[in-house]
Amino acid sequence: MANWQRAMMKVMRIKNYPVTVSSFEDLADSYRRITFHSPQAVEALEGFPTEWVRIWVPKLGAVDGRIVQRGYTVTALRKELDEFDLEFVLHEIPGAAGDWAKGVSPGYEMEISLTPARPKIPAKCEHLVLAGDLTALPAINSWLSYADELDTPKITVLLEDAHGSTRGFPQQEHAKLDTWTWVSPTPVLGTALAEELEQILRKESDVYVWGAGEKELVKRLRTVIKAHELPKEAYFTQFYWILGRAFA
Template identity: 45%
Template sequence: MTIVEIVDVTPRYRRIIFSAPDLVEALEIFPTAWLRLWIPNPDRGERHLSQRGYTFVDVNADNGTFGLEFVLHETKGPAGDWARAANVGDVSEVALTPARISLPEGTREIVLAGDITALPAINSWVSDLDASVQARVFIEDDHHDVDQLPAVTRSGDTWAWIRREGKRGEALAEHLRAAVAPSARQYAWAAGEKTLVKHVRAVMKDHLGLIRGQHFSQFYWIEGHSPA
């Protein structure tokens, strides 16, 4: 696939648009649909490639294009370095992933939580929801440009941006416990930094009382390590 456009949404959030007509034609788009991107990792060898997972955004079947969004972490890492240095015309290798998550039948509320690395996946959830399902989005972030970040909004949904206090996820978990009450038709999804996800997962189980099949969580990166 070939880079055809680069958009700096904010100084720390970059969207890269790729042209890949054959790949787009083969895509089945669903919430959190993602691919594996192979990128150079010179710290592991001159020709070493590392893989990172990214959620599809802005898929255009007519043009055969799609976007991937990158958080440009302050910590050095192969994906961030690659995204910063990317240029129109660069070619990358990818692999599709078939994993799919579906809402349980009868769900009426979905709680979506994470940091901004989860934002593309959260937006993909909201974009796909039936009108009968309310989305409640909670994102922990300690920057001042969140109003410039992409956010899919619908009537009846709510978005809350929570300032980080203490360890990652502590403020988010506290906010969730105060703002979200258990419901019989509830589903919860979370992603982001590992410690943050651990705190949110505890809320899902202990506070909301959700059982297997009613929630999903996955960490994308670990603070202090080379981020995706």
């Protein structure tokens, strides 16, 4: 079962934890929440916004037991029950993690590894803008769950999604949440989202931008951020997936 990804992680001293699937729930046709049980992993998880894990799933089409890792954001950490949830976008193009999530059964045992990646918690700012696509929804909700701790009075969510209906997608509420906008995509991914961000940055200067999602979409957000010369400490962006390419 060993392969280069696992070997690399061993070198980096990244530890694996056994987890068992407890249950799953379809929040929408394309969006599944899976609950995992693992006293060991839950003890190690911290519950900070955007905290994510690598799940190890069977490599697509592999008959030799090879597995691959994919990143997923932890939601709803329930320490008292030794449980946590991950939420999966069930995309149509075959993928190891997406297909695994589509066919999951309670009782399935697997391993996850934790990542040391911690987000930069924005310093005091007037406006926190959370932008991305559906893969960023769990992370955006995790920011909103943490909003009491944030030194900002106003939060905006901008989410570009092509599914047509947003029914069933979880939306965390918070008193600081000013606007939640589902942005309809134009043919070029991320253009409409970047335009929404542009509108905000044109009017306001004391803004922190967090953005994640498909690579080209995130690049378009970065272009707007750069054009407005936001200082490095006023934004964080991350590629979560690449259109037309398996993660690794």
